[in-house]
Structure formats: structure tokens, C-alpha cells
Amino acid sequence: MSHHKVVVIGTGPAGYTAALYASRANLAPLVFEGVQPGGQLTITTEVENFPGFRQGIAGPALMEEMREQVLRFGTIVKAETVLKADLQSRPFRLSTDQGEYTADAVIIATGASAKWLGIGKDEQLSRSGGGVSACATCDGFFFRGKEIAVVGGGDTAVEEATFLTKFATKVHLIHRRDRLRASKTMQDRALKNEKIHPVWNKTVLDVLTTTVETPMGEKVEKIRALKLKDTVDGSESELPVEGLFVAIGHQPNTDLFAGQLPMDETGYLQVEKGSSRTAIEGVFACGDVQDHVYRQAITAAGSGCMAAIDAERWLAEKGLAE
DSSP states (O other): OOOEEEEEEEEHHHHHHHHHHHHHTTOOOOOEOSSTGGGGGOOOOOOOOSTTOTOBBHHHHHHHHHHHHHHTTTEEEEHHHHEEEEOOSSEEEEEEESOOOEEEEEEOOOOEEEESSSSSSHHHHHHHHHHSSSHHHHHHHGTOOOEEEEOOHHHHHHHHHHHTTTOOSSEEEEOOSSSSOOOHHHHHHHOOOEEEEEEEEEEEEEEEEEEEEOOOOOOOEEEEEEEEEETTTEEEEEEEOSEEESSOEEEEEGGGGTTTSOOTTTTOOOOOOSSOSSTTTEEEEGGGOOOOOOOOOHHHHHHHHHHHHHHHHHHHTOOOOO
């Protein structure tokens, strides 16, 4: 069984930043990449709002840069997935699909996954840059001057639809019922916006595409319309749009810690205000696994920095840093 001062579970901006700070503090962290090395940014074609890249950078390229940076400072990165975490024992015990490990401190950076519509095409097009996204703040700029759709009826959907009116000519807000679930204030603001067009009692059956040629001569699939089904009479129709934002929520990747760490009603890990500390001493959480408000690469990276510093100070207090 291999022992480490600090183990980081998960990568992405939070996990890699935590590893960067921990490695520069001579803690020789071990990082487990998990089932999606690099996190959600690996399915993002272009990142234009991460500081330091004035021309933007592809999501996978940004994650590769971060990975190489932590390796430079001595971080050990393993392509393993943690299957079991015993946070009641000291040191903590972790079981992966390839081995057993112990750690004095654990930093959780397992992230959250966007909920998709379950039709396959939406998730596929989000990865290929075909006009589907689950983050308006990240990708809204790319839909300037276009007619688009948002699926959902809660606060997130209404907030994203309102935000997207800054760029789109028209935003169709598709909901399976005849009324929204969002707060009344947000509803009133959205429904008074002349760019937002509610589409009631509809679900998305399919994403219809067309093949276009890029300036580089590459042929790619782009969204051209949505196939909708009426939830009242079952009739089907098409809605021409050039973009689709799925805003039906995110699922934090916290199943591994069920029954061990406090979570909110939607499964996000709870941390002490102003820190990354969880209810268990020596266990810290950063990134989207504990953030259901911002969910941005830059905020995830910032919380990864906090987690590493919190872990370093805790180890020092316990005499475990050397």
C-alpha cells in the first residue's frame, strides 16, 4: 500500500491547481485522473474567458498545459479511478481500479457533470462544437446574432436565457410544462424581455443537423433545428435554431462520499464558509463538486489553490508536513 501526504481526487482546473500549489509546497501530491481526465473542459472546443490566453485556447489544450505544469513540479499523476474512499480511518484509505493507497490529507476535485437530454445527439454536438452547450457564460459569445434555444424551467434556465439575450437575436425558452419553476422575480424579468420567446409544453425529441465546411476545409455537423414533441397532444414540430443550451441542472460527482461527508439537497459537498474544509479534518473540497453557483474554470482554479493552502496548513498543524 502506497502512502502519500496529499492525494487529489480528480483533475480539471481545480484538481490541477490544487496539485500545483501542493507540489510547490514540497508535499509531493498524488493525483488520480478519474474517468474524465481534465474534467468538463476536455469537451469544450474553445475557452476564451480564462486569463492569460488573449486568443483563446482549446479546452483540451488548456488541460494538457495544466497537466504538464504540475508534472514539472513533481506531482504524480495516475490514470486511475477511485472506487472507494474510507474517510473514517487515519490515515485515509483509498481504493482505485488498480491499487490501494493511504493519505494524510485528501483534496476532492471530482467536479460536476451537466445533465443532458438523454437523446445522445446533444452531448455529442457539445463535444464537437456543433452548437450545443451547457454553459451560457462559457459559450454565449459564439452565438452573437443567432437564433437559439434554451431547455429548462428553473432558475438556471431562466438566468441563462436572460444572459444569452446579450448575444442572440432571439432566445426560445423551451419547457415541458405551461409555467416555469424559476423564482417569480426571475420569471418576470425574463418574460418581459422581448428577445425571450417561451415555448410551453414541449420536450426535445431530437437535434437536427446540417453539414457545413469550415474555413480550413473541414466538414462538421452543426445544429439547424430541434424536433419537438407537445406534452399535451403528442404532436411533433420543428424549431429552426442555430444553437441549443441545455439548462436542466448539473449532477455533482459525489456518490463516492455518500454517508461520509455532508452534502446539500442536490448532492454538492458542503465546506466551511471562506475555506475548502469539509466536516472531516484533513479532507478538503474544491471546484464544481462544492460550487453550484459559479461553475467556471477560473473559480474552480481559485478554489483549488485554497484547498492546497488549507491542506498544507492543516498538515503543518498536525506535524505531518515534513
